Amino acid sequence: MAIQAPGKRYGKRLEKSKVFGHGGVARRAMFADLLITPMVDMFVIIVLFLIANFSATGEVLMMTKDVQLPEAVNVREVEMVPVVMVSKDQVLVSGTVIGRVEDLSREDYLNIPSLEEKLREMKKQYEDLHSLAKDEAGGFKGDVNIQGDKDVTYKIMKRVMFSCATAGYNNINFAVMSAGSGKALEEKANSVSQ
Amino acid sequence: MAGGMDLGTGGKSKKKPLDATINLVPFIDLMAVTISFLIMTAVWTQIGRLQVSNSGGPTDPNQQEEKEKTLPLSLLITDKELRLSIGPTTDAPIPIVRDAKGRIELTKLEARIKEVRAQLPDQSAITLQPEDNVKYEDLVRIIDDCIGSGLPNVSVAAAMG
Numbered sequence: 611m612a613i614q615a616p617g618k619r620y621g622k623r624l625e626k627s628k629v630f631g632h633g634g635v636a637r638r639a640m641f642a643d644l645l646i647t648p649m650v651d652m653f654v655i656i657v658l659f660l661i662a663n664f665s666a667t668g669e670v671l672m673m674t675k676d677v678q679l680p681e682a683v684n685v686r687e688v689e690m691v692p693v694v695m696v697s698k699d700q701v702l703v704s705g706t707v708i709g710r711v712e713d714l715s716r717e718d719y720l721n722i723p724s725l726e727e728k729l730r731e732m733k734k735q736y737e738d739l740h741s742l743a744k745d746e747a748g749g750f751k752g753d754v755n756i757q758g759d760k761d762v763t764y765k766i767m768k769r770v771m772f773s774c775a776t777a778g779y780n781n782i783n784f785a786v787m788s789a790g791s792g793k794a795l796e797e798k799a800n801s802v803s804q
Numbered sequence: 805m806a807g808g809m810d811l812g813t814g815g816k817s818k819k820k821p822l823d824a825t826i827n828l829v830p831f832i833d834l835m836a837v838t839i840s841f842l843i844m845t846a847v848w849t850q851i852g853r854l855q856v857s858n859s860g861g862p863t864d865p866n867q868q869e870e871k872e873k874t875l876p877l878s879l880l881i882t883d884k885e886l887r888l889s890i891g892p893t894t895d896a897p898i899p900i901v902r903d904a905k906g907r908i909e910l911t912k913l914e915a916r917i918k919e920v921r922a923q924l925p926d927q928s929a930i931t932l933q934p935e936d937n938v939k940y941e942d943l944v945r946i947i948d949d950c951i952g953s954g955l956p957n958v959s960v961a962a963a964m965g
Contacts, residue, residue: 646828653835660842669847680941682948685852696940755853760941764934767943768962783853786944 671757671785672705680760682786691753692732692779694725696770698759703728714766722773729754729777754779854947857959873926877955879913881934881946886913890920908942910949917953929957 670688676697695702701709701722708725733750740748754774758767771782875891885897895916901909921927930950934943947958 646832650828650832650835653832653839657835657838657842660839660846663846664842665847668845671851673849679851680944682852682854682944684948684951685854688851688853758940760939760944762940763936764938764940764943765936767940768936771960780857781855782857783855784944784947786852786854786948788850788852 677759679787681789683789685788693755693757696758696762720772722769725773726777733778752780755783755785757785878931881938883937914953921954930955931959933961
């Protein structure tokens with residue numbers, strides 16, 4: 611039998627009574643230990659996941675509801691260059707509305723004069739800025755991103771592309787949602803070079 | 805000295821405990837700030853680019869030698885069929901078949917391009933000639949397929965006639 615402290619001893623029924631017994635009377639500690647280890651583990655995992663997904667280029671293209679990009683697998687990384695947005699309703703350059711798709715599809719011209727003018731202006735700005743800064747390495751390369759809705763017809767895209775080319779933007783890139791791994795093209799390029 | 809090792813520094817000198825408690829509070833603060841920053845700057849949509857060139861641009865003089873080993877390859881795209889032209893010869897048209905999601909099935913075109921690539925290993929360029937009513941999604945899918953089949957230099961031109 612266990613050794614017990616002297617004093618009154620109550621029966622089993624009253625052993626845990628708040629009045630007679632000692633079971634329910636004990637004070638709870640005011641300070642509870644917070645389990646830090648699992649929290650720190652979780653933080654480390656979250657930080658590692660976010661760093662792995664971190665993109666240094668940032669958000670180059672502004673995604674809107676009007677533009678649903680088509681999907682592609684063999685893609686390259688997007689660069690910070692001027693963006694021509696072609697939605698179902700309108701054509702925009704850097705947020706400025708150039709024209710309505712409905713009007714553009716009615717016309718039979720090969721180019722879009724207002725788009726051409728805007729792009730020429732942007733090209734001039736870029737060149738002036740870099741010549742002032744005497745930055746010879748960052749010369750004008752003529753890159754442009756076309757962010758087109760997947761339902762737009764080639765008739766509109768053709769005019770946009772022609773306008774870009776005549777304004778001096780010859781390196782045309784189509785912005786797409788990458789459906790597979792981004793490394794697909796690099797792997798393919800490596801295998802071709804070997 | 806729970807868990808610490810006694811180094812036996814002598815009886816007179818006071819023994820310093822070897823167990824050090826790391827202060828986790830600044831570490832957790834740093835973590836919280838880093839997580840907030842990374843979540844705010846995270847880009848969740850994976851966007852890529854497909855590089856195309858306008859047909860009829862200036863040609864690289866270094867490519868003149870390679871021209872003998874390659875043939876001008878062009879693909880006419882209509883809303884019903886695809887016609888691949890290899891040099892002067894034109895293949896039988898490939899009818900456009902769509903899957904349940906409305907995407908073009910390109911297995912036949914892919915197989916044909918691979919055959920061409922086997923005959924002309926140096927071939928890397930193709931010119932696409934879509935008609936006006938071809939959807940941009942279909943064009944992108946065909947460009948993607950051409951790049952995936954080993955023709956990275958894709959040019960886009962307007963269909964003639």
